[in-house]
Amino acid sequence: xxxxxxxxxxxxxxxxxxxxxxxxxxxxxxxxxxxxxxxxxxxxxxxxxxxxxxxxxxxxxxxxxxxxxxxxxxxxxxxxxxxxxxxxxxxxxxxxxxxxxxxxxxxxxxxxxxxxxxxxxxxxxxxxxxxxxxxxxxxxxxxxxxxxxxxxxxxxxxxxxxxxxxxxxxxxxxxxxxxxxxxxxxxxxxxxxxxxxxxxxxxxxxxxxxxxxxxxxxxxxxxxxxxxxxxxxxxxxxxxxxxxxxxxxxxxxxxxxxxxxxxxxxxxxxxxxxxxxxxxxxxxxxxxxxxxxxxxxxxxxxxxxxxxxxxxxxxxxxxxxxxxxxxxxxxxxxxxxxxxxxxxxxxxxxxxxxxxxxxxxxxxxxxxxxxxxxxxxxxxxxxxxxxxxxxxxxxxxxxxxxxxxxxxxxxxxxxxxxxxxxxxxxxxxxxxxxxxxxxxxxxxxxxxxxxxxxxxxxxxxxxxxxxxxxx
Ligand code: TYD
Ligand code: MG
Numbered sequence: 127x128x129x130x131x132x133x134x135x136x137x138x139x140x141x142x143x144x145x146x147x148x149x150x151x152x153x154x155x156x157x158x159x160x161x162x163x164x165x166x167x168x169x170x171x172x173x174x175x176x177x178x179x180x181x182x183x184x185x186x187x188x189x190x191x192x193x194x195x196x197x198x199x200x201x202x203x204x205x206x207x208x209x210x211x212x213x214x215x216x217x218x219x220x221x222x223x224x225x226x227x228x229x230x231x232x233x234x235x236x237x238x239x240x241x242x243x244x245x246x247x248x249x250x251x252x253x254x255x256x257x258x259x260x261x262x263x264x265x266x267x268x269x270x271x272x273x274x275x276x277x278x279x280x281x282x283x284x285x286x287x288x289x290x291x292x293x294x295x296x297x298x299x300x301x302x303x304x305x306x307x308x309x310x311x312x313x314x315x316x317x318x319x320x321x322x323x324x325x326x327x328x329x330x331x332x333x334x335x336x337x338x339x340x341x342x343x344x345x346x347x348x349x350x351x352x353x354x355x356x357x358x359x360x361x362x363x364x365x366x367x368x369x370x371x372x373x374x375x376x377x378x379x380x381x382x383x384x385x386x387x388x389x390x391x392x393x394x395x396x397x398x399x400x401x402x403x404x405x406x407x408x409x410x411x412x413x414x415x416x417x418x419x420x421x422x423x424x425x426x427x428x429x430x431x432x433x434x435x436x437x438x439x440x441x442x443x444x445x446x447x448x449x450x451x452x453x454x455x456x457x458x459x460x461x462x463x464x465x466x467x468x469x470x471x472x473x474x475x476x477x478x479x480x481x482x483x484x485x486x487x488x489x490x491x492x493x494x495x496x497x498x499x500x501x502x503x504x505x506x507x508x509x510x511x512x513x514x515x516x517x518x519x520x521x522x523x524x525x526x527x528x529x530x531x532x533x534x535x536x537x538x539x540x541x542x543x544x545x546x547x548x549x550x551x552x553x554x555x556x557x558x559x560x561x562x563x564x565x566x567x568x569x570x571x572x573x574x575x576x577x578x579x580x581x582x583x584x585x586x587x588x589x590x591x592x593x594x595x596x597x
Contacts (some may be wrong), residue, residue: 155180156331161369170305183332184325216309216351219257222407222416223250225445226378226391227397231310234349235398236342238316238370240356241380246389246409247355249277250380251312253413256283263308267318269296269364281413294328296321296337300344313341316370333371338370342404359368361544371395386502388423391415393443403443419592421448421559430528437561438513439534439552440505444546446555448532450500453509453517455493463492469499470514471506478515478537485541488522494531509546511537512565515589516596525597532556535567545569550558550579557581 149459155164158181159188160174170177215230218471226229227237241247248269255262256278262285266274271290278284289306293299303311313319317329317338326332333423338354345352356370358379371377375397391405406417417423425437425448439446451470458464463554467475473486475497483490497514499505513533520527545567546552553564557580564583586592 130298140381145450146392153182153184155182158331162330164437169214170395181330183228183327184331190424196511216260218254220250220254220257220416221418222391222405223254225397226393226403226405227376228393228396230574231351232375233351234345235351235355235375236338236345236373237376237378238356238374239353239378239380240394241360242358242384244384245380245382246407246414248314248381249281249389249409250414251314251353251355252405253281255285255288255310256281256285258285258310260290261287261307261311262310262312263291263306264288264312264314265291265293265299265303266314267292268314274342280411294318294320301338303344303350304348311345311350311352313352315357317357335369338373340529354491359387361366381504383502388417388502390503400443403448404445409549421446421555424449424503426560431526433524433526434517436513436516436520437530437532437556438510438529439532439556439564440507440510440577441552442507444551446551447503447553448559448561449503449510449513451513451517452498452500453514453519453521454496455490458492458494464494466495467497469502469504470497470510474508474511475514477539478511478518481537481539481541481589482515482518486519488519490518490522493522507546509538509552511535512543512589512592516592519593519597523597527596530561531563531596532561532563533565535565535570535586537589543567543586543592544587549574553579553581553583 155167156162156173157174157176159176159179160171161174162171164180167180167182198379214233216233217230218224218227231237239247239251252264252274255264263366264274269292271292274290277347289308290301291299293302299313299319316334316337321330321335321336321340322330324336341352341354354370354374376583377394379392379394380389381392387409389407389409391407393399393401393403395401406420407414408417434455435450437448437450437529441447464480465472465475474494479490479495480586482488495518512535515537516527516533534546534549536546538544549570556564563582564581565580566583568585568587571583576583
């Protein structure tokens, strides 16, 4: 064998050296359901419990630190902070959307809009885009420009200042945005984007993270608000984009039954306003209509002799809502008694049933119980307890609540009537709907002057007393 000269051997030596010094490609495993990260493959996700959801992905070295906060930033006194950088907001043109955003779109904010497929995320964003007087760029990775145009024709609006762009490559999108200079950018959807910087598949956790990070940086640097549409998984969590939740400024969730016409837009997180705000929309053939007075539609017209219904006053964020609790209690014909709820916590219903059984002394163990919150809304507010107990008892006895009464109180395990927050808002909302009487907790009225409300307010301390008064 011929011995290579030193000059021949050098390239091999350099190649070997460069291979040694080249950084290793780092891969990690991500749960595609919740976004949890693991160094090794695992069969069952330790954080969400889903099986077989870990996928190997190449991670990027990019970090999304706070370098977008300008270099000249220096510590300032907290008193000066607000006047110097009070949030500049622009209206979205939709009052209900402004409400959930905390009073309008904050410049340079990143907003994630989540929701099940077909709920109307694209529709609401396009509606905002075509009705806005400012320059808006609507980027779609899911539909062609023609499809979007057809949708905007359906909404019945077109605007000189709305631009469409069918693209999924993030760097192309950022370049085009910079050139066009829109005042609002909409991305439909984050799961369809891909960045050249990393190799992971489109829609994978790494890609979603990477694209979200780059968009965050872009929003802060250019000071334009960006709306990201994100799909949710079958459990209703904004998975995939769940990894974005900590990164973005605001998370909105679009909810509702696809077969119902009413849609709720909820705030899950908001750095610029209160959370758990609620906006209501109605899906029509020509787009979404804002519902400015939801209580009116949620409260069905009263049939005077219907048993098992009772209106209750709940609070969604700062917004009082009058809802109707509907219960059906009927003897079980065979097998175990059924308990079924729609729009309410199942465990809470079981607790209320136990309270009614023990404290009022009615036997519900041989009864099927169905509970429905009218209007397709999901309620967690415990202020609906009294309305639910009343509806249950009214259905059991088959005696309607005669007068038009609205209830707002929590029921404790001892059958005691407990106070709820912001009672005056609830009472005023009931009054606006023309309700004449309100049943609340005694403790709520200690600090209130009952005369200030222009409707009759009755205060109770025991569930027993309420039922004695009513039935
Ligand atoms: P879409 O907004 O595409 O939902 P998402 O982007 O969340 O997946 O779809 C909304 C649904 O509403 C779709 O099934 C069609 C229907 N729709 C209307 O009823 N009226 C309308 O004006 C529009 C545009 C859509
Ligand atoms: Mg869509």
